[in-house]
Amino acid sequence: MRRFFVVLLLFLLIVQTVSAQPYVTVFESRLAPGQMLKVENYTITIVQSINGSPYLMLKLGNDIVGLKPFSFGSLMEKDGIKILMGSYTEEGGFLVVSVKPRFLTSLKPEIGARASVDGAIIEVVGVDNHSMEVSINGTLKSVQTNKTLIFGKLVLEYNGTVLSIYAIPEVSEVKNPRYVVFCPYEDVVVSGPFDVPITVESLSEEELTLNLSVFLPPNWKAGFFYNGVEVSRISVPPKGTITLTLHVEPSSNGTLQFSVGDFLGRIHVRYRGIEVLIPYRGIEAEAGNVIQIPISFEGNGIVEFSTFNTTPGWDVYLKAGGYRVRTFEVDGSSTATLVVSIPRNATLGDHKIGLLINGKPYFLNIYIYKTYLGQPAKLVVVLRDENGNPVRGWVSIAGKNLTASPAGSVSFELKPGQYTLIAGCEGCSQKTEKLKLSDGEEKTLEITLQRADYYFKIELESDVVTLKPGTGGSTRITIQNLGSKEDKYTITVEGLPSGWNYLISQDPRGESPVESIKVGSGESTTLYLIIIPPFNVGSEELKVKVVVSGRTLRKTIPLTVRVENPATLTLNVDNPLLTVRAGETTATALWVDSDGPVTNVKFSVQAPNGWDVEVVPQMIPRVGPEMNGNVVVSQGPVRAEVRIRVPKSTPAGTYTVTITAAGDQAKTQTVITVRVTQGSSGAWVGIVLLIAAFGIVVWLMRRVGRR
Structure with missing residues (x-):
């Protein structure tokens, strides 16, 4: 009957809790004298009076807030706790404890x-x-x-x-307590790590060893410390007291549970988190600018940053310690910089940027009052070497190829977009740069070109050298060392005929000849190439090559050598008019001379058929002046003889013989007149023949006249 009554009371209690604000049963069992039931800050115990009668006692901390004789069916209710008493036996009193959550x-x-x-x-x-x-x-x-x-x-x-x-409140049952645990906090509001002092008092006559545990929400940290050392087990002296420190690092709202031996405790934490201060929420700006706004953070914990609702092309990020950051830790206070990079083609008007800091949204409004949308970009490229000196190289971009100014700069006007730029110079490795140009952007790009270790440039003063036989001609050679290291250069000439010579000198007269020369990096030098022809060379034109060789590079430049020989031959005859009888021989002296050296003078003749004409000697090796050291010595004319034999059958008359003298450098000719005569018998025969011819003509005229 009593069991039925207890069940009925429990049913009525449950029905009541369902229909009103809910009550939840947290304990339904017997509680023996000396045992203690802890419901949050309340403790429920059964005590006995002096006469041994059981009483139900309810305490809040050290204060008794309820005391009632233990009687079947009695109900004790206090501050959201309902205790229904059942039967009482030697094992203790039966209790049904319900609490308002x-x-x-x-x-x-x-x-x-x-x-x-x-x-x-x-x-x-x-x-x-x-x-x-x-x-x-x-x-x-x-x-x-x-x-x-x-x-x-x-x-x-x-x-x-x-x-x-x-x-539902936490309920713990402590049997035969040998110690008491006191925690001063139940609900706390924090913005970072905090410490909780926990006192443990021993009620035992023996030393106690108690295990320590902590039960945490996700991403929390906590631990017990004693005298600055983290511990997981403690020893309490008999009837002694020690104080522990529970260090907690929360990251969100939640409930921390801990245990000291058999004691279970909890602390409800309301985590205030990080306070964020953004001083500006609306800003006016010009397209292409970069806005920097300081943001202050107060509190302790982790800051997680991200953006949303950002206009495409805008770059928005948080910067701290020189880095772009998304997650960082705050210990007390900290400041970061919100950087907003506005593209030059941003449209006019309002742009709303969303910032998400630890899950909470913030908004920044930026009003664009000036834009460069659609305007061409201006690019200036400056070329330098590794020492910072200007380089007059070339730059190629978007199909345009321009040569740099003496200051090493090149200017372009281009449409906005992505480009690949190639730059280089003579003696340098090409360099490629990828760049993006925005609307109306004015950008200067400095490019350092790496010079080759060994590279040079050569230039001739003239590609034609004109000279005279026996007299050298010169041209200036400039060597510019474009390499990054000193180099040694030698100059040679290829293609000169045998007998020709050349000289490399530091002066045009050949007084300071050199075999090679060293030139420092970035420096230049001037040398002279002197070409010396043979004394007997004639007028001609040669194609030769000037070769300049460095340590690793060899360059060739064509050169034309033009010889102008002013020498002229003269051919004089002692007797330009000769008379000779047919069948006889006549001769006269020839004198060959020149105002310049002429070699290998040969003779040729033109005479009537059947005539025998010869010049002795047929060839003169050399005529004209000669060099004796630096002195020109004239040798005078050279004598030859022309011999003419006239055939016997040659009729009397006047004839010409042409004599040609041709040397390597010059040529000339002269004419000799030859008068041929016959003997006396021959004269009479001629007269007879004339008379006979005259008689025949008279006879023919008479005969014709008769007719």
């Missing part, structure tokens, strides 16, 4: 509504007229209208208009 939060009956409480994520996934479907950490549950649902340490109540969420 602590309200945490509420959700509207809207799909997608969610809350995070005590490490659990609760989300509404379905609603109808009779119930609400929720997901608790991924587990689906149904809460009926005007009913409650208990899930772990949570109580969910749905009244048709709102879902209320409660936390």
Whole structure:
């Protein structure tokens, strides 16, 4: 009968808790004298009076807030705690303890509504007229209208208009307590790490060894410390007291649970987190500018930063310590810089930028009052060598190839876009740069060109050298060392005929000849190439090559050598008019001379058929002046003889003989007149023949006249 009555009372209690704000049964068992039941800050014990009668005692800390004789069916109610007493035996009194859970939060009956409480994520996934479907950490549950649902340490109540969420208080049973644990905090509001002093008092006559444990929400850190040393077990002297420090580093709202031996405690933490101060929320700016805004952070913990709702082409980031940061730690206070890089083609008007800091949205409005949208970009490229000196090289971009000025600069006007630029110079390695030009951007790009170790440039003063036989001609050679190291150069000439000579000198007269010359990096030198022809060379034109050789490079330049020989031959005859009888021989002296050296003078003749004409000697090796050291010595004319034999059958008359003298450098000719005569007998025969011819003519005239 008593058991039935207890069940009936329990049923009525449950019905009452369902119909009103919910009560939850947290203990249903016997509690022996000397044992203690702890419900949050309250303790429930059974004590005996002087006469041995049992009493039910309720204490809040050290204060007695309820004391009632233990009687079957009696009910003690205080501050949200209901204690229903049942039977009492030698094993103790039977108790049913129900408590009103602590309200945490509420959700509207809207799909997608969610809350995070005590490490659990609760989300509404379905609603109808009779119930609400929720997901608790991924587990689906149904809460009926005007009913409650208990899930772990949570109580969910749905009244048709709102879902209320409660936390069930922690209940611990301490049997035969040998020590007392005191924690001064139950609910704290913090913005970073904090310390909790926990006192342990021994009630035992023996030394106690107690294990220490901490149960944390995700991403929290905590530990017990004693005299600055982290501990997981402590020893308490008999009847002694020690104080521990529980160091906690929260990262969100939640409940910390800990144990000291058999004692279970909890601390509810409301984490204020990091306070963010953004001094400006609306700014006017010109397109192409970079805006920097200081942001202050107060508190302790981790800051997570991201952006949203950013206009394409804008670059928005947080900078601290010289780095672009997304996550960093704040210990007390810290400052970072919000950097907003505005493109030059930004449109006029308002642009709203979203900042997400630890999950909380902030907004920055930027008004663009000036833009460069559609305007061409101006690019200036400056070429330098590794020593910073200007380089007059070349730059190629977008199909345009330009040569740099003496200052090493080149200017372009280009459409906005992505480009590949190639730059180089003589004696340098080409360099490629990729760049992006924005609307209306004015950009200067400095490019350092790496010179080759050994490279040079040569230049001739003239590509034609004109000279005279026996007299040298010169041209100036400039060698410019474009390499990064000193080099040694030699100059040779290829293609000169045998007998020709050349000389490399530091002066045009050949007084300072050199075989080679050293030139420092970036320097230049001037030498003279002197070409010396043979004394007997004639007028001609030669194609030769001037070869300049360095350590690793060999360059060739064509050169034309032009010889102008002013020498002229003269041919004089002692007797330019000769008379000779037919069948006889005549002769006269020839004198050959020249105002310049002429070699290999040969003779040729033109005479009537059958005549025998010869010049003795037929060839003269050399005529004209000669060099004797630096003195020109004239040798005078050279004598030859022309001999003419006239055939006997040659009729009397006047004839000409042409004599040609041709040397390597010059040529000339002369004419000799020859008068041929006959003997006396021959004269009479001629007269007779004339008379006979005359007689025949007279006879013919008479005969014709008769007719």
